[in-house]
Amino acid sequence: MKDYVSWAIMAPGRIAAKMAEAMNGEAGTGRIRLHAVASRNLARAEEFAKKWNFRKAYGSYEELLADPDVDAVYVANPHAFHLESVAAALEAGKHVLCEKPAGCSRDQLDRMTSLAREKGRFFMEAMWTAFNPCIAEVRRAIQEGLIGEVKNVDSRFCNRNPYDPDDRNYSPKLAGGALLDLGIYDIYFAMMIAGFSPVVSRSSQVRMLGGVDAWNSVSLTFANGIATSFQSAMDIPSTGPTHDAVIYGTKGFITVENFFMAQNADVRVYTGEGGNDSRIGREIRCPFRTNGYEYELVHATDSILSGKTESDVHGFKKSEELCSVMDALRADWGMKYPWE
Numbered sequence: 001m002k003d004y005v006s007w008a009i010m011a012p013g014r015i016a017a018k019m020a021e022a023m024n025g026e027a028g029t030g031r032i033r034l035h036a037v038a039s040r041n042l043a044r045a046e047e048f049a050k051k052w053n054f055r056k057a058y059g060s061y062e063e064l065l066a067d068p069d070v071d072a073v074y075v076a077n078p079h080a081f082h083l084e085s086v087a088a089a090l091e092a093g094k095h096v097l098c099e100k101p102a103g104c105s106r107d108q109l110d111r112m113t114s115l116a117r118e119k120g121r122f123f124m125e126a127m128w129t130a131f132n133p134c135i136a137e138v139r140r141a142i143q144e145g146l147i148g149e150v151k152n153v154d155s156r157f158c159n160r161n162p163y164d165p166d167d168r169n170y171s172p173k174l175a176g177g178a179l180l181d182l183g184i185y186d187i188y189f190a191m192m193i194a195g196f197s198p199v200v201s202r203s204s205q206v207r208m209l210g211g212v213d214a215w216n217s218v219s220l221t222f223a224n225g226i227a228t229s230f231q232s233a234m235d236i237p238s239t240g241p242t243h244d245a246v247i248y249g250t251k252g253f254i255t256v257e258n259f260f261m262a263q264n265a266d267v268r269v270y271t272g273e274g275g276n277d278s279r280i281g282r283e284i285r286c287p288f289r290t291n292g293y294e295y296e297l298v299h300a301t302d303s304i305l306s307g308k309t310e311s312d313v314h315g316f317k318k319s320e321e322l323c324s325v326m327d328a329l330r331a332d333w334g335m336k337y338p339w340e
Contacts, residue, residue: 002071002305003030003031003305004030004031004032004033004305005031005032005033005071005072005095005301005304005305006033006035006069006070006071006072007023007032007033007034007035007070007071007072007073007074007301008035008036008037008038008054008064008067008070008072008073008074008094009036009037009038009048009054009073009074009076010038010061010064010073010074010075010076010077010085010089011038011039011075011076011077011085012037012038012039012044012045012048012076013076013077015076015099016037016048016074016076017048017052018291018293019074019076019293019297020034020048020051020052020054021052021290021291021293022290022291022292022293022294022297023052023297024052024053024290025289025290025291025294026290026294026297026298026301027053031301031302031305032297032298032301034052034053034054034055035054035055035056035067035069035070035071036049036054036055036056036057036058036064036067036069036070037049037052037054037056037057037058037064038057038058038059038060038061038063038064039057039058039059040059040060040061041059042057042058042059045057045058045059061085061088062088065088065089065092065094066092070094071094071095071304072094072095072096072097072122072300072301072304073089073094073095073096073097074097074098074099074126075089075096075097075098075099076099077099078168078174078175079099079100079101079102079103079104079175079180080104080173080174080175080337082098082099082101082102082103082104082108082112083103083104083108083111083112085098086098086102086112086115086123087111087112087115090112090115090116090119090121090123091115091119093119093121094121095121095122095123095300095304096116096121096122096123096124097124097126097296097297097300098112098123098124098125098126099126100125100126100127100128100184101125101180101184101322101323101326102125102126102319102323103319103323104175104180104337105323105327105337105340106320106323106324106327109319109320109323110320113316113319113320116309116310117309120309121309122300122303122304122308122309122310122311123309123310124296124300124303124310124311124314124315125314125319126296127188127296127314127318127319127322128261128292128293128295128296129185129188129189129192129259129260129261130188130192130296130313130314130318131295131296131299131313131314132261132262132286132292132295133286133295134256134262134263134264134265134284134285134286135189135192135256135259135262137265137284137286138193138247138254138256138262138265138267138284139192139193141254141267141282141284142193142247142249142254145251146251146252146267146269146281146282147247147248147249147250147251147252147253147254147267147268147269147281148249148250148251148252149249149250149251150193150194150226150247150248150249151225151226151227151248151249151250152226152227152228152229152247152248153189153190153193153194153226153227153228153229153230153245153246153247153248154228154229154230154245154246154248155186155189155190155228155230155243155244155245155246155259156186156230156231156232156238156239156243156244156245157182157183157185157186157230157231157232157238157243157260158178158182158215158231158232158233158236158237158238158243159182159233159234159237159238160233160235160236160237161234161235162235163209163210163214163235165210169181169212169234170209170210170212170214170234171210171212172210172211172212172337172338173337173338175337176212176234177212177213177214177234177335178212178213178214178215178216178232178233178234179213179216179232179326179329179330180326181232181234182232182233182234183216183218183230183232183326184322184326185259185260186218186228186230186231186232186245187218187220187228187230187322187325187326188322189245189256189259189260190220190222190226190228190230191222191318191321191322193226193228193247194222194224194226194228195224196318196321197222197223197224197226198222198223198321199220199221199222199223199321199325200221200222200223201220201221202218202219202220202221202325202328202329202332203218203219204216204217204218204219204329204332204333205217206332206333206335208333208335209234209235211335212234212335213234213330213333213335214233214234214235215231215232215233215234215235215236216231216232216233216329216333217229217230217231218230218231218232218329220325242257242258243258243259243260244256244257244258244259245259251269251270252267252268252269252270252278252281253268253278254266254267254268255268261292262286263285263286263287263288263292264284264285264286265283265284266280266282266283266284267280267281267282267283267284268280268281269281296314299311299313
């Protein structure tokens with residue numbers, strides 16, 4: 001039985017470069033091998049492979065999937081193409097780690113998970129936030145009761161990108177919009193803090209631009225009473241250089257810097273019954289070993305080597321719940337993709 005996973009990357013873009021950097025950082029363990037890269041442009045694949053120390057480069061996805069030495073594929077193309085790519089990889093007998101959102105809709109996601117079960121291959125949505133050490137420490141502080149009973153989670157993930165109808169972010173045919181690209185992190189972070197309690201109510205506002213949500217403001221309430229409010233946007237910025245979240249409790253609050261890729265958080269405890277005075281109760285500092293992608297990569301690798309076909313941290317059910325919330329919000333907005 002092999003004691004390593006031979007990894008390949010499909011679609012060598014910006015996100016793929018982050019994963020390749022993480023793969024290089026973990027390659028010294030001997031459990032991860034950088035085997036192949038595929039692009040529709042062979043020169044691009046060759047350049048990427050040379051830079052990131054992959055053994056082979058292919059000018060088509062079909063060639064990569066036909067390579068018997070490829071054990072697992074990281075799918076990094078735009079999410080409108082995830083279903084096609086994931087299905088092809090699973091049909092070829094490969095394990096799959098697919099960049100978030102794995103499916104643009106619950107229907108797409110269900111087709112992926114169904115095929116993964118049928119083929120007996122590991123499949124996971126690459127939700128790196130699920131494996132973030134800083135957030136794990138934040139959740140531990142909450143479990144210890146440092147801020148009392150959690151009441152609300154606020155977050156904001158807004159980027160300012162010039163409007164271009166041909167850009168992936170603004171294209172309906174490429175499943176553009178703020179929700180699937182940015183708001184997905186707000187939702188999942190709140191789900192983690194709420195212990196994945198079911199969402200029982202929602203309200204939202206949206207500003208559409210060219211058929212996709214350029215901006216949205218959403219409130220969700222979980223069955224355990226915790227509420228979350230967040231904004232995500234493609235065309236207006238956050239108020240500062242970072243995208244932060246605040247978790248409010250009865251005894252204090254936690255500020256999480258860049259909550260979707262957190263390395264720093266501060267636990268603050270109220271010093272009186274009234275007013276806004278508080279003191280630092282705990283500083284949480286968890287610098288990445290490489291860039292944050294290594295944790296989901298190692299988890300997927302270990303799961304594959306253990307013979308698992310589903311993650312025990314971010315399994316199918318959590319992906320399904322996340323996708324269902326986004327489907328419901330899009331339904332509220334009357335926002336459909338061309339293929340729906």
